[in-house]
Amino acid sequence: MSLREKISQDMKDAMRAKDEARLGSIRMIWAAIQRREVDERIILDDAQVLAVVEKMVRQSRDAVEQFLKGNRQDLADKEHRDIAVMEAYLPAQASDDEITKLINEAIAATGAAAIKDMGKVVGLLKPKLQGRADMGKVSGLVKARLGG
Numbered sequence: 001m002s003l004r005e006k007i008s009q010d011m012k013d014a015m016r017a018k019d020e021a022r023l024g025s026i027r028m029i030w031a032a033i034q035r036r037e038v039d040e041r042i043i044l045d046d047a048q049v050l051a052v053v054e055k056m057v058r059q060s061r062d063a064v065e066q067f068l069k070g071n072r073q074d075l076a077d078k079e080h081r082d083i084a085v086m087e088a089y090l091p092a093q094a095s096d097d098e099i100t101k102l103i104n105e106a107i108a109a110t111g112a113a114a115i116k117d118m119g120k121v122v123g124l125l126k127p128k129l130q131g132r133a134d135m136g137k138v139s140g141l142v143k144a145r146l147g148g
Helices: 003-017 020-040 046-069 073-087 096-110 115-129 135-145
Strands: none
Touching (some): 046 073, 096 115
16 A cells, blocks of 8 residues: 555544544645645655655644744644654654764765765765655764765
8 A cells, every 4th residue: 555545544544533633634644745746747656745744744843843932832732743643654763873874874885075075975865764864954964974
């Protein structure tokens, strides 16, 4: 079963269970998937669905920060619930040790020695860590390793 099919099935299950909070979160994901499919006139594969969900998680985390700054704990709590539902569709997150190991391997494989080689290293890491780590954080770690 593809990730897209799983999300569709989970939406139906949430409807049957009358779980309104979960249903709302899944409908948000489904709407984002359909919006991208209509815009690009394609059916998204698992990697593309994963990218949509990751983007939504990042946006929700940013929203939580803004809500907390604005003293809106109620809205921050709702975003936390949405994030929990969304994260169920993401693969297990890579540990810090695993990320460090992969960065070391990528630097060795590309022969990167300076900050100008960062693109090669991140390009090699992206397929291995997509959906399993925050690529912004990974880029920062690579930059630090390469002396940037």
